[in-house]
Amino acid sequence: MAGPKDLDPSSSPRALLGAELRHARERKGLSQAELGQLVFVSGSFIGQLEAGTRRMQPEVARMLDEVLAAGGFFTRHCGVGATSKYPAFFVDVAELEAEATAIRQYTPLLVPGLLQTPAYAWAVNRAYDPTTPAETIKEWTQGRMDRTRLLDHPTKPLLWMVLDEAALRRAAGGRGVMAEALRHIADLSRRNRAIVQVLPLSAGAHAGMAGALKLMEFEDAPPLAYLEAVRSGRLEDDPATVTQLRFVFDLLVASALSQEKSLALIEALAEDYTHEQNP
Template sequence: MSGPKDLDPSSSPRALLGAELRHAREQKGLSQAELGQLVFVSGSFIGQLEAGSRRMQPEYARLLDEVLETAGFFMRNCKAAATSKYPAYFVDVAELEAQSTAIRQYTPLLIPGLLQTAAYARAVNRAYDPTTPAETIEEWTEGRMDRTRLLDHPTKPLLWVVLDEAALRREIGGPAVMAEALRHVAGLVRRSRIIVQVLPFSAGEHPAMQGALKLMEFADAPPLVYFEGVRSSRLEDDPATVTQLRFVFDLLVASALSQGKSLALIEALAQDYVHEDHP
């Protein structure tokens, strides 16, 4: 019996790779959960690979080839399925955002990427790597702006953001850039496209002081939580972890300003930045 054929990169490589994974798993008589145990991931993760919603990384491809005896097929085809304009550590997150039905996010220091303006994103990218050529900074900025087009849809996904007051007061790119950025956020709120609440300094201690978090929900897959660090990231689908961090987000919402007071603060700070730029 002939083995699976290498994938055509011009087609939908992730979907084809997922279909081949499902075929190879069923040939072995394994459930998604059973295969997940053999390669040290959850059954839902295998399901996401088969659906093409998660990128197959080389370490998983190697294990799958060993367990399913596919003669290196998955390793050979990883590169075809991994093409993306985003940094390697962020590829899965950007694509999962586009598939999500709801995103709940807390950011302690920055306006999140989906809400950024080009000027704000450019300043952030430059700060991340001051020695990067200008054309590379522009490519990164364009990639981030591509992500913001997710909000062109009038209702999907639901985006609920808790912004720490520090993210509003940390001056990124100068007063004019901050004024534009905050007005952009306020505009999205006023168009009822997003929900934004500000977690004020006066709230004191809170359960997410150790960092940012993003929860994503899907129509046909389990929810995920995303953690981001310095040029690194991690996706977690463990149900207990996701449930615990959803509770953390709910606590942040309870401590944050109301939507009306949050919008008033954002617009007031935007006006302050305008005055700072034009004394």
């Protein structure tokens, strides 16, 4: 469970809701787990709402108003600041990334968003929807680049990426785009801003074959896992499930190349792409 966290209610809508939720719950003499049972969510989820790390959805707000006799407070305020440049299924994840103290991620098919270059992001967004106007693709790409600003801090959050070799060999956007993208990843690794490991094709069957996985840890809230599929995604907050998914990531790390060998492979592939573009 997330421990009590004194939030400044004026700092953000989520901080306001979190502080009010905690006070209302304590006035009723309920634990986070007890309140969660009454509104059909986990106690961890209630803790994350109180800590300001999760967005309150309208249906949850309605039930909280009823259970806590809040007079419609949560319903009135849960939509404040709800507009976002990200798809609905990814809004919470983008906000959580910015607050995480550690992000561990495995991607089987593409370079993860936090490591992408603008040209690579453009190519991926264009592939997602070939008929979308260029201006919209530009907005999507800028949104993805905005997420990468969290890497401007020299040490936080801890970023640990396991990239499938298949993602590095798929020439998204062409060879020049891939050469730039891989050099960017190598630079982050050499600057010790990200731990990067490559899961080689030679590893054969592995624990992450079912899909992409992201794990996020926070200072004042329980860890979360995010599972993504085509145009959809799901946040997992059940402690047992998150623990199992952390074990999956640990197995992937064990199957991956060392940081040194991974860096050597990434730079070698970047050179190959450059040579093939300019023979």
